[in-house]
Each structure stands twice: as C-alpha cells, then as structure tokens.
Amino acid sequence: xxxxxxxxxxxxxxxxxxxxxxxxxxxxxxxxxxxxxxxxxxxxxxxxxxxxxxxxxxxxxxxxxxxxxxxxxxxxxxxxxxxxxxxxxxxxxxxxxxxxxxxxxxxxxxxxxxxxxxxxxxxxxxxxxxxxxxxxxxxxxxxxxxxxxxxxxxxxxxxxxxxxxxxxxxxxxxxxxxxxxxxxxxxxxxxxxxxxxxxxxxxxxxxxxxxxxxxxxxxxxxxxxxxxxxxxxxxxxxxxxxxxxxxxxxxxxxxxxxxxxxxxxxxxxxxxxxxxxxxxxxxxxxxxxxxxxxxxxxxxxxxxxxxxxxxxxxxxxxxxxxxxxxxxxxxxxxxxxxxxxxxxxxxxxxxxxxxxxxxxxxxxxxxxxxxxxxxxxxxxx
Amino acid sequence: xxxxxxxxxxxxxxxxxxxxxxxxxxxxxxxxxxxxxxxxxxxxxxxxxxxxxxxxxxxxxxxxxxxxxxxxxxxxxxxxxxxxxxxxxxxxxxxxxxxxxxxxxxxxxxxxxxxxxxxxxxxxxxxxxxxxxxxxxxxxxxxxxxxxxxxxxxxxxxxxxxxxxxxxxxxxxxxxxxxxxxxxxxxxxxxxxxxxxxxxxxxxxxxxxxxxxxxxxxxxxxxxxxxxxxxxxxxxxxxxxxxxxxxxxxxxxxxxxxxxxxxxxxxxxxxxxxxxxxxxxxxxxxxxx
Numbered sequence: 001x002x003x004x005x006x007x008x009x010x011x012x013x014x015x016x017x018x019x020x021x022x023x024x025x026x027x028x029x030x031x032x033x034x035x036x037x038x039x040x041x042x043x044x045x046x047x048x049x050x051x052x053x054x055x056x057x058x059x060x061x062x063x064x065x066x067x068x069x070x071x072x073x074x075x076x077x078x079x080x081x082x083x084x085x086x087x088x089x090x091x092x093x094x095x096x097x098x099x100x101x102x103x104x105x106x107x108x109x110x111x112x113x114x115x116x117x118x119x120x121x122x123x124x125x126x127x128x129x130x131x132x133x134x135x136x137x138x139x140x141x142x143x144x145x146x147x148x149x150x151x152x153x154x155x156x157x158x159x160x161x162x163x164x165x166x167x168x169x170x171x172x173x174x175x176x177x178x179x180x181x182x183x184x185x186x187x188x189x190x191x192x193x194x195x196x197x198x199x200x201x202x203x204x205x206x207x208x209x210x211x212x213x214x215x216x217x218x219x220x221x222x223x224x225x226x227x228x229x230x231x232x233x234x235x236x237x238x239x240x241x242x243x244x245x246x247x248x249x250x251x252x253x254x255x256x257x258x259x260x261x262x263x264x265x266x267x268x269x270x271x272x273x274x275x276x277x278x279x280x281x282x283x284x285x286x287x288x289x290x291x292x293x294x295x296x297x298x299x300x301x302x303x304x305x306x307x308x309x310x311x312x313x314x315x316x317x318x319x320x321x322x323x324x325x326x327x328x329x330x331x332x333x334x335x336x337x338x339x340x341x342x343x344x345x346x347x348x349x350x351x352x353x354x355x356x357x358x359x360x361x362x363x364x365x366x367x368x369x370x371x372x373x374x375x376x377x378x379x380x381x
Numbered sequence: 382x383x384x385x386x387x388x389x390x391x392x393x394x395x396x397x398x399x400x401x402x403x404x405x406x407x408x409x410x411x412x413x414x415x416x417x418x419x420x421x422x423x424x425x426x427x428x429x430x431x432x433x434x435x436x437x438x439x440x441x442x443x444x445x446x447x448x449x450x451x452x453x454x455x456x457x458x459x460x461x462x463x464x465x466x467x468x469x470x471x472x473x474x475x476x477x478x479x480x481x482x483x484x485x486x487x488x489x490x491x492x493x494x495x496x497x498x499x500x501x502x503x504x505x506x507x508x509x510x511x512x513x514x515x516x517x518x519x520x521x522x523x524x525x526x527x528x529x530x531x532x533x534x535x536x537x538x539x540x541x542x543x544x545x546x547x548x549x550x551x552x553x554x555x556x557x558x559x560x561x562x563x564x565x566x567x568x569x570x571x572x573x574x575x576x577x578x579x580x581x582x583x584x585x586x587x588x589x590x591x592x593x594x595x596x597x598x599x600x601x602x603x604x605x606x607x608x609x610x611x612x613x614x615x616x617x618x619x620x621x622x623x624x625x626x627x628x629x630x631x632x633x634x635x636x637x638x639x640x641x642x643x644x645x646x647x648x649x650x651x652x653x654x655x656x657x658x659x660x661x662x663x664x665x666x667x668x669x670x
Binding site: 028 | 496500501502503504505506507508510514515517520521523524533535536
C-alpha cells in the first residue's frame with residue numbers, strides 16, 4: 001500500500017463520481033410516429049426515418065450522416081448537429097415538419113427527405129458581455145408543430161410560441177409564456193390554445209394574438225389539450241384532469257388522479273379517456289367527469305392511446321400494447337414489445353404502428369395484434 | 382449502478398424539493414442545506430479516514446525502513462508492514478472502506494440534483510417523476526426554478542466563473558486536508574506525486590465542470606466550502622501525530638535502534654517489536670552455531 005493512497009483514491013473517487021453521474025441511463029425523450037397510406041415517419045432519437053408502410057423498408061433518413069463518435073466516457077453521447085427529435089412529425093401532402101432539441105424545425109420533402117427550409121428558435125439576445133450573463137433558455141422543440149392554413153405554429157422550450165410561414169419558414173410573430181412550451185398548440189376557429197409548463201393554459205385570439213383568457217391548473221402542463229365541441233380537456237402535473245369552457249375558460253369539472261396526468265386526453269363520442277403516469281387508464285363521462293371504468297397497466301402510461309373501430313390501443317412502460325374495448329374497457333389482446341412503449345401508436349386502415357424505447361418500429365394487425373414486420377434502425381443503415 | 386444508489390434516491394430527491402419549498406423555491410439554498418446535512422451525516426465515516434491518515438503519517442519512517450529492508454522480499458515486506466499496522470492500531474483498509482461506503486450516498490445526491498433540474502420530458506418523467514409523481518405537495522412545484530444569479534442551474538455556466546471557483550475551492554480544501562506523504566516527509570517521489578495530485582484534482586474538477594449543469598458546479602463549491610469548515614474543526618480537534626523518527630537511507634538494522642525519544646504510543650510499540658525481532662535473530666544465529 002503506497003502512502004500516496006489518499007490523493008490517488010480521492011482522484012479515483014472524483015472521477016468515478018462524475019463518470020457514473022454522466023452515465024445514468026435516463027432517456028431524454030421517446031420516439032414519435034406519423035403515418036398515412038403512403039409512408040410512416042418515425043422520429044427515432046436523432047433521426048427521422050421514412051418507412052414503407054407495407055414492408056417496413058427504409059425509404060430515407062434525415063439527417064443522412066454517419067453517427068458521430070461519442071466523447072470521453074458516456075457523458076457526451078453522440079448526437080447529430082441537427083439535434084435529437086422528440087415529437088411526432090407533422091405531415092402535409094408534400095412536407096414533413098419535425099422539431100429537434102437543437103431548437104430547429106425542419107421542413108423536409110416527403111418523397112426524398114431533402115431539406116426545404118429550417119427555422120431556428122432563438123431567444124433574442126443583446127450580444128456581448130450582457131449576453132454572457134443573460135438568462136440561458138433551453139431552445140428545444142419538444143412538441144409537434146401545428147399547421148393552420150399557411151401558418152405553422154411552433155412551440156418552444158425557450159418559452160415562445162412561434163408563428164412562421166409554412167412555405168418559407170419565415171417568422172411572422174411570437175408569443176411569450178412564463179415557462180417552456182412543450183406541447184403542440186391547439187388551433188380551432190379563431191382561437192389558439194397554448195399549454196405551458198408555467199401551469200397555464202393560454203387562449204389567444206388568432207387575429208390579434210391577444211390573450212382572451214388564461215386558466216391556471218396549479219401544475220405544469222406537458223401535453224396538448226383536447227377539444228371536443230365547446231369543451232377543452234386538459235391534464236397536468238397537478239394530478240388532475242379538468243374540463244373547461246372553450247369560450248370563457250371556466251372550469252366545468254375536475255377529475256383527480258393519484259399521479260401526474262401527463263397524456264393528452266382522448267375524446268371519443270361522449271367519453272373522455274385520460275391516464276395517470278402511475279399506470280391507471282380511465283374512461284370518464286365527458287359531460288360530468290364521472291368515472292365509467294378503469295384499466296391498470298403494470299407500468300407507467302405517458303402516451304395517448306390510438307383509437308380505431310371501437311378499440312383503444314394503449315402503450316405502456318411495461319412493454320405491452322393493450323387493445324381495449326372502448327366501451328367496456330375489457331382487454332381484447334396485448335402485444336409485448338422488447339422495450340417500453342411510451343409513444344402514441346398510429347392506426348392506418350387495418351395496420352397498427354408502434355415504436356418502442358429501443359427505437360424499433362412494429363407493424364401489427366390491428367384486429368389480432370399479430371406482428372407484420374419490425375424495423376430496427378440499428379446498425380446504422 | 383442504479384441498485385446502489387436507489388435506496389438513497391427518494392430521500393435525496395424529496396429532501397431537495399422539501400427544502401426548495403421551505404426556502405421559497407430557492408434551489409441553491411435547498412442544495413446548500415442538504416449538502417451540510419449530508420456532509421455532517423457522513424462525518425462519522427470520514428473521521429476514521431482522517432485518524433487512519435494521521436496514524437499512517439506518523440509511522441511513515443518505519444514503513445520506509447521496512448520497504449528498504451525487504452525490498453527484494455515482498456512477502457516478508459507485507460508481513461512486516463501488516464505487523465506494523467497492527468501494532469500502530471491502523472486498519473490498512475480503514476482509510477478506504479469509509480470512502481467506499483460514502484460513495485453511494487454521494488452518487489445519489491449527485492443524481493438527485495441532476496434529476497431535480499430535469500428540463501427534457503424523458504428526464505422529467507423517468508427521473509424526477511419516479512420519486513414525486515404521486516406527491517400532491519411536490520408535483521405542483523415542477524419544473525423547479527433553476528434560475529440563480531446569471532445562471533440557469535440546468536445548463537453549464539458559459540462564463541467559466543463556476544468552473545474556476547470549483548477548481549479553487551477544491552485546491553483549498555486539499556491544502557487543508559493533511560496528506561500522509563507530505564506530513565511524514567515521505568520520499569521525494571511520493572511527495573512529488575502528492576503535490577501533483579493537489580494540482581491535478583482541482584484542474585480536473587474545473588475542467589469537467591465546464592460541461593456539467595451549473596447546479597452541480599454550485600454543489601461542488603458548497604460541498605468544498607462545507608468540507609473546508611469541517612476540516613478546520615477536525616484539524617483543531619485532532620492534531621497531527623509527530624512522525625516516528627527513523628533516519629531515511631540507513632540500513633534496515635538501524636530500525637532496531639529507534640530512539641527512545643520517539644513520541645507517542647506508536648513509537649514505543651514499534652520499538653518493543655523491533656527489539657523482540659532482534660532477539661529472535663540472535664537466537665537464530667546461536668542455533669546455527
């Protein structure tokens with residue numbers, strides 16, 4: 001035993017402390033899916049993958065660059081310059097829009113993935129020394145953009161909602177919340193509803209951009225509100241789901257959950273489906289908020305289920321995708337994936353697509369749950 | 382490594398957020414108080430390390446003598462060293478074990494800070510949500526206010542002020558902490574290595590801090606300051622033992638003649654042991670005759 005043991009061990013202690021802290025296997029986000037009859041678009045960590053819906057064959061990948069090597073240890077993971085894509089892409093007939101944590105929204109050609117334009121979310125700065133000491137905001141684009149006519153509404157973690165021209169990417173105006181905006185704005189008629197992590201739901205007039213009303217949920221809002229008729233349904237980290245009058249912002253009812261109500265509520269007919277992250281899924285009366293039935297998964301539920309032909313497709317962290325009867329809440333079948341399922345599935349005709357936390361995309365028969373194909377983006381293609 | 386820190390994580394995260402609420406949504410004050418608490422709670426684990434270091438410093442001359450004497454017989458060297466440690470009341474692992482026991486606590490605290498400052502959806506849900514998603518009182522506090530002075534505690538400090546302070550306080554803390562090599566007047570190589578470490582560690586810490594969330598840098602600074610205060614009181618309460626005199630470079634047989642003036646119990650124990658060794662050797666010679 002050398003008598004320089006103390007400093008040497010101290011160094012080892014410090015290095016291990018830092019190394020292990022940087023190696024925590026906590027994912028930053030989850031995959032996103034968008035699909036129609038022509039293609040499936042999946043945001044899998046740092047890239048957007050376009051897949052053939054019939055075969056699962058890759059059509060193109062953006063950005064089309066080889067993976068970069070990691071830095072020292074595991075505290076500096078490889079990441080493309082374009083950033084990591086968190087949210088589901090938004091599709092139009094010709095363009096795929098997707099936002100990244102590098103503060104960029106890309107408009108890509110649907111056919112070949114070529115970039116049409118990119119918008120960069122950037123909080124205004126004065127520059128120089130004052131900029132060095134000014135507030136550093138996270139610029140990530142976490143929620144999907146929303147398209148309304150020629151305007152693309154982009155939520156940003158830099159506290160802004162940007163309105164940009166969907167054809168050119170030129171900024172038209174922006175709205176500032178008091179904290180990050182993680183969710184897609186909801187645009188309906190002449191109103192824009194913006195939920196933010198500052199615990200508020202803002203209702204803006206589309207023409208004047210002025211606040212019509214705000215509703216304080218007392219909990220951060222990580223998901224988009226749902227609108228059905230003249231009622232807005234909204235979940236929050238305050239362990240509650242509320243129904244609001246879309247015109248006035250007045251609360252109609254409140255349903256208390258036992259943990260964070262993260263997922264966007266889903267409204268089908270007179271039932272609103274909500275979940276809490278601890279794994280309980282509820283069917284509520286849309287008018288009163290009274291519980292009709294509940295289903296318990298074995299893992300966390302963060303994503304909104306998909307719905308088609310009377311069946312709800314509910315993904316869970318327990319690696320299962322549950323097919324539930326939307327009326328009775330009974331389980332029809334379940335598909336077990338190799339990894340946690342935290343993303344909203346997509347149903348196109350009789351095929352169900354779901355992506356796991358291992359970045360694999362699965363195509364299933366929506367009736368039986370039988371697997372049709374699986375897409376694995378690794379090794380790098 | 383999750384299994385190692387998981388038992389401490391709920392306490393650390395909830396503790397951080399409890400104090401955050403108590404101090405009017407100030408993350409830095411919460412961090413400071415919890416750092417003091419954690420450092421004080423781990424003090425009983427730190428004290429044996431300090432005692433062990435001091436005792437080792439005191440017997441460095443004997444260690445050196447044994448090393449030189451049995452330079453070519455490592456087994457004998459180890460036996461003699463173990464004997465010396467035993468007589469001096471030193472557990473050779475006594476210095477390391479408490480450090481390794483502390484590790485999970487420190488990692489958990491480190492992780493609690495990182496997870497509490499989560500600003501990505503995955504990290505908020507899987508990291509912080511794991512511990513507080515069911516807490517009605519704490520859920521409304523999310524996301525935590527990460528503003529402090531010019532800093533966003535969740536992101537690195539671009540001014541490099543914090544990394545410099547981390548390096549400086551790490552260096553100061555090391556200067557306050559007695560090193561076995563320097564305290565004992567160990568050989569040149571050991572002293573050089575010790576001095577090199579004293580410089581390397583602060584630089585390494587400062588360098589790593591550049592890319593870490595500034596909340597962690599603030600934690601390092603607070604932890605170093607608290608560590609310095611604790612060290613100050615330890616140094617006062619636990620004065621350094623005088624090294625046992627054993628002229629360096631002399632033949633190992635000289636160890637037998639360790640002066641009677643050798644201070645403390647350790648010295649006298651060593652002396653008696655060496656005497657008995659000498660007797661045994663003498664007997665051996667007689668037998669051979």
